[in-house]
Amino acid sequence: MNTLPNGLPPPQAAVPQAERDEHTRSRLLRAAVQVFNKKGYSAASVREIVELASVTKPALYYHFGSKEGVFQAILLEGLEAFRTTAAKAVAMPGTTRERLTRLCEDLYGLFMENVPVIQVVHRAFHDPAGNAPDFDLVEVERVLGGALKEIVEAGVASGELRAVRSEDVALAVIGVIGSAASRHLHPSLEPVSPARLRRVLDLVFDGVFRERREQGDEKP
Amino acid sequence: MNTLPNGLPPPQAAVPQAERDEHTRSRLLRAAVQVFNKKGYSAASVREIVELASVTKPALYYHFGSKEGVFQAILLEGLEAFRTTAAKAVAMPGTTRERLTRLCEDLYGLFMENVPVIQVVHRAFHDPAGNAPDFDLVEVERVLGGALKEIVEAGVASGELRAVRSEDVALAVIGVIGSAASRHLHPSLEPVSPARLRRVLDLVFDGVFRERREQGDEKP
Known part of the structure; x- marks a missing residue:
């Protein structure tokens, strides 16, 4: 050839x-x-x-x-690792709590192992010259959103979860992982340990308030 | 003079x-x-x-x-607005739920009104040349952490909240606001409306799961 x-x-x-x-x-x-x-x-x-x-x-x-080709290959490998990690957590048997926790912990672990790649993505995202090649941020969101949708909808169906929308769980969970991960990007911020991540996830899973507000799933 | x-x-x-x-x-x-x-x-x-x-x-x-002086003035004005918004929410009377919601909504509103300033901060944070002047990211965290600490600890004392750590609530809440706000920084991501932000905050406040796990505050 x-x-x-x-x-x-x-x-x-x-x-x-x-x-x-x-x-x-x-x-x-x-x-x-x-x-x-x-x-x-x-x-x-x-x-x-x-x-x-x-x-x-x-x-x-x-x-x-080309230089752009190297850049795209870095992103593509990152996206593939992300996809594999998400798919594994979705395929895992267990309770909804175990599966959700596993998904978040594994993704956080993946971020931690790839801080320099995350930095390249962030820097390109914020490249002021606007010269960085396009990359499909929406795809990251689609992969994570899809994985969460599957786990959350199964959990709502089994009654383990309240009648929550999976896209809202996604925003909360992505937020927790993101704010924890972003602390590894700057030396002046204290990194978040896996144990603390777990505690904050439990907070989101169980809620902060003692008295819960009525949800669509709870008849008075 | x-x-x-x-x-x-x-x-x-x-x-x-x-x-x-x-x-x-x-x-x-x-x-x-x-x-x-x-x-x-x-x-x-x-x-x-x-x-x-x-x-x-x-x-x-x-x-x-100098140019650096202008940059520092932009950040300082942003930080001042942030501080004022946080102080107002802390000073507000009402239930813990009202005060927490108000704090988050007002900060989100402030972000939305200042997307270009947030972009300057992000870009400087990720400036690859490393030439951007230093700015005190930790101070933002200190202000928000302080405001949340005051509201959360009062809520735990009054029994409205479970025995949660205010720094964990801070990480969750900063995550939700951050992941919602970051969607306004890139045209390919769908912005989060204030109504949706409220729904996701309620999710964190009430929890995702129907059965809650035991917390330190709950005797069996």
């Missing part, structure tokens, strides 16, 4: 055979996360990325086609 | 008397928010700000001393 994995024609310069492997691809991704974080998407150069990865420039073009 | 409001010596160029007023100061602040948003802090220039505000350059130095 005369095309590359990215579907583009091969670049002028030949790519050494040794750099066509997965290992080189991973090195490039890790280096790109560092460079994008330090410089921002617009100011980051292909040269810096390949130098940090200690590979040749053609290797980057071979695996990703 | 031979010093300016900002404590610096007067600049070379004289500042026209007409530009020493509050009106000019406000114009400069509004223009700076726009320019910082469009360009980012590092790339924004004093020239662009004064041109957009239709005032002279010395007027900016008279009121703020």
Whole structure:
């Protein structure tokens, strides 16, 4: 075949055979996360990325086609990990409480393992130059919303949950995970431990008030 | 006196008397928010700000001393509005539910009225060049944490609330407000109406589950 994995024609310069492997691809991704974080998407150069990865420039073009291609690959891998984590929690047997807790804890764990990638996403999201490539933020929301919908609707049907709307649970849960995760993005804020996350989730699950207000599901 | 409001010596160029007023100061602040948003802090220039505000350059130095001075003034005014809003909700009489709801709704309203300022803060927070001046994120947290502590502890004492920790309520509530507010920062996400915010807050207040887990405050 005369095309590359990215579907583009091969670049002028030949790519050494040794750099066509997965290992080189991973090195490039890790280096790109560092460079994008330090410089921002617009100011980051292909040269810096390949130098940090200690590979040749053609290797980057071979695996990703362009700087934008590397960026999209970072997001895509993040999204895939997110999707896998959400799907696992949804597939897990157990009570609604166990499944909801598992989903939130696993997603939080995933964030914690990928703080530099989250930072790249945040920085691109807020790139003032507006030069960062588009990425589908709505898809993240769709994946998490879909997972929560499945667990919450099953919980309402089984009577474990009150008659709540899954999209409202999603907003609350995304908020808790988000405010906990954002504390890892800035050195002046105290990080939230998994134990504390669990306590705050329990607060949302059980409620803050002693007397509950009537809900649609509760006949007086 | 031979010093300016900002404590610096007067600049070379004289500042026209007409530009020493509050009106000019406000114009400069509004223009700076726009320019910082469009360009980012590092790339924004004093020239662009004064041109957009239709005032002279010395007027900016008279009121703020420097580009960083304008930036700090934007944050300071935002923080002051935040502080005033929080203090009002804390001072309000009523049930704990009314006071908590009021605090959250008023802060959300404040965010909605100041989306461009929030964007400047976010962009500076994520400035990849790391050139944006420092600002005290912890202070925002301290103000909100303090307000919530007062309302929550009174509510626990009066028996309206379960034996919850105010810092956990803070994380949940900041999360809900934050995830709702962040939807206004990107055109691809659906904004959250005040009515929906209220519904999600009620969810956190009343809890998602029908059966509550035992808390420290509930003897078996």
